[in-house]
Amino acid sequence: MNIEPATRTALVFGGSRGIGAAAVKRLAQDGYSVGFTYVNSEEQAGALAETIAEQGGEALAIRADSQDPAAITAAVARFVDRFEKxxxxxxxxxxFRMNRIEAVALDELDGMLAVNVRGVYLSIQAAAPHIVDGGRIVTIGSNVAIRTGFAGSSVYQMTKGAVAAMVKGVALDLAPRRITVNNIQPGPTDTDINAGSIDMLSQMSPLKRVAKPEEIAGLVSYLAREEAGYITGASLTIDGGFTL
Structure with a gap:
C-alpha cells in the first residue's frame, strides 16, 4: 500500500476493527493523518497504528468510550492538540444487540441509545468547532434503517433510523461553512459482528455475498473528495441490493 504525504487530518470514532479499521487504512492511504478511538481492543488499535506508521503514514490511537460524553470531548481535544485541525x-x-421487545432490558436500551444516537451526536458536536470550512462529516448507519428481516432488531433499527434523520438537520446547521454531512448505510459486512452468519447472510443477498469492509471504506473515501462536495444530508445505502 502506497501512502501519500499527509496534508489532511481525519478523526475516526470507532476505528480499531471492522469497517472502522478499513476506513482508517484507506484514509491513511489517501494522505490523511488519522486519529481513531477504541474501547476494549487495545492490542488491535496499537497494531493498526503501528502498521500505518511502518507504511509511512501517521495514526494516533485514542482510548475513548462513546457512551461517555467526557471521553468524547477528551478524544477530540487530544486529536486537535496533536494535529491542530x-x-x-x-x-x-x-x-449492536438483538432482542425481542419483550426481552429488552432498560440497560440494553439505554446502552444502544447512548452509543448509537447520543454518542454520534456528541461526537459531531464536539468536533464541529475544529472542522475546517469545507470539511466532511460521515456517519456509519445501517441498511436496517430502511428494512430489517429479523425479529429482535427493533432497538438497533430505531437507532440507525435516528442517525439517518440526524444527518439531515446537522447538514443544514453546518451548510453555511460548506461542511457536508452524510450517512453511509452498509448491509451485512464481513466483520466480527457477523462472524458465524456470513453464509446465511450471503444467501439472502441478491449478489450472494456480503460486503468487504474495504468497500464501505471506499465510499468514505469518495465522500471525502472534492467532487463529492455537493452531496450533503444524504443516506447512501451500500448493501448489494439487500433492501430492494
Whole structure:
C-alpha cells in the first residue's frame, strides 16, 4: 500500500476493527493523518497504528468510550492538540444487540441509545468547532434503517433510523461553512459482528455475498473528495441490493 504525504487530518470514532479499521487504512492511504478511538481492543488499535506508521503514514490511537460524553470531548481535544485541525470526521462507533421487545432490558436500551444516537451526536458536536470550512462529516448507519428481516432488531433499527434523520438537520446547521454531512448505510459486512452468519447472510443477498469492509471504506473515501462536495444530508445505502 502506497501512502501519500499527509496534508489532511481525519478523526475516526470507532476505528480499531471492522469497517472502522478499513476506513482508517484507506484514509491513511489517501494522505490523511488519522486519529481513531477504541474501547476494549487495545492490542488491535496499537497494531493498526503501528502498521500505518511502518507504511509511512501517521495514526494516533485514542482510548475513548462513546457512551461517555467526557471521553468524547477528551478524544477530540487530544486529536486537535496533536494535529491542530480536523478535515474529516467519521463516526463509526456503534453497539449492536438483538432482542425481542419483550426481552429488552432498560440497560440494553439505554446502552444502544447512548452509543448509537447520543454518542454520534456528541461526537459531531464536539468536533464541529475544529472542522475546517469545507470539511466532511460521515456517519456509519445501517441498511436496517430502511428494512430489517429479523425479529429482535427493533432497538438497533430505531437507532440507525435516528442517525439517518440526524444527518439531515446537522447538514443544514453546518451548510453555511460548506461542511457536508452524510450517512453511509452498509448491509451485512464481513466483520466480527457477523462472524458465524456470513453464509446465511450471503444467501439472502441478491449478489450472494456480503460486503468487504474495504468497500464501505471506499465510499468514505469518495465522500471525502472534492467532487463529492455537493452531496450533503444524504443516506447512501451500500448493501448489494439487500433492501430492494
Amino acid at each position: 480536523i478535515d474529516l470526521v467519521l463516526v463509526n462507533a456503534g453497539l
